[in-house]
Amino acid sequence: MDIGTTVIILSIIFFATLTRSTFGFGDALIAMPLLALVIELKIATPLMALIAFFIAITILIRNWKKVEYKSIWPLIISSVLGIPVGIWYLDDINENVIKLILGIIVLLFAIYSLTKPQTVKLKNEKFAWIFGFIAGVLGGAYNTNGPPIVIYSALKRWKPQNFRATLQGYFFMTGIFIVCSHALVGNFTQEVLLVFIYCLPIVLIAILLGKQLNKRIAIQRFHKYIYGMLAILGFMLIFSSLQNII
Secondary structure, X not given: OOHHHHHHHHHXXXXXXXXXXXHOOOHHHHHHHHHOOOOOHHHHHHHHHHHHHHHHHHHHHHHHHHOOHHHHXXXXXXXXXXXXXXXXXXXXXXXXXXXXXXXXXXXXXXXXXXXXXXXXXXXXXXXXXXXXXXXXXXXXHHOOOHHHHHXXXXXXXXXXXXXXXXXXXXXXXXXXXXXXXXHXXXXXXXXXXXXXXXXXXXXXXXXXXXXXXXXXXXHHHHHHHHHHHHHHHHHHHHHHHHHHHO
C-alpha cells in the first residue's frame, strides 16, 4: 500500500471516527463508501468492524455512567431475539426492496422531525423492546440494525452525552458478535490488522476531539444534527438500493 493510499485511508477514518465520537453513530455511513473507492471490501469491512468496536470500548471506558441502562438492556435483548427471525424468515425477501423501504421511512422521519421537532417524545421504556426487535430482524437479515436504534434514541431526546454513551453500549454488545464472526471466517488478515494498527493514533485523536465537540453542542442543536444525519442515512439507503434494483 503506497503512501498516497495510506493518507487517504487515514483521512477517511479520522473523519468517520470524529463523527461517531461526536454524535454516537455515522462512522460506517461515512467510511464504507469512501474506503471502497481505495481498498477492497474484504479489507474495508473487517477494518471498520475493528475500528467501530474499538471506538465503542474507548468511549464506554470513560462514559459508562452516562449510559441509559433502562433502555439499553431491552434494546440489546430484543435485538438478540430479532436476529434469528431476520436470518431464518427474511432471507428470501429482496434485500434492496427492504433497504429502499427502510431508507424512505428514515428519510421521512428525519424530515418530519426537522420541521416539527417537538411533536414526538418517547417517555415509556416499553418501546425499546419494539425498536430493538426491529433492529435485530434487520441486522440478522441485512446487517442494517443501526437506523431503528438511532431513531429510538432520538425520540427519547437524551442529552448529547447520554445519547452518545448509550449508543456505544448498544454497538459494543452487537460489535462483539460482528468481530467474532469476522474472526471465525478468517477476515482479520495480516494486511487488515496492519492497517488497523496504523489507524489507531488517528482514531484516538478523533475520539478525544469528538468528545469535546459533543460537550459543546447545545441539546436543541444536537438533535437537529442527528435528524440531519438520519436524513443523509435514509437518502444513502434509497440511493444504494435503487442502484441495485434498476
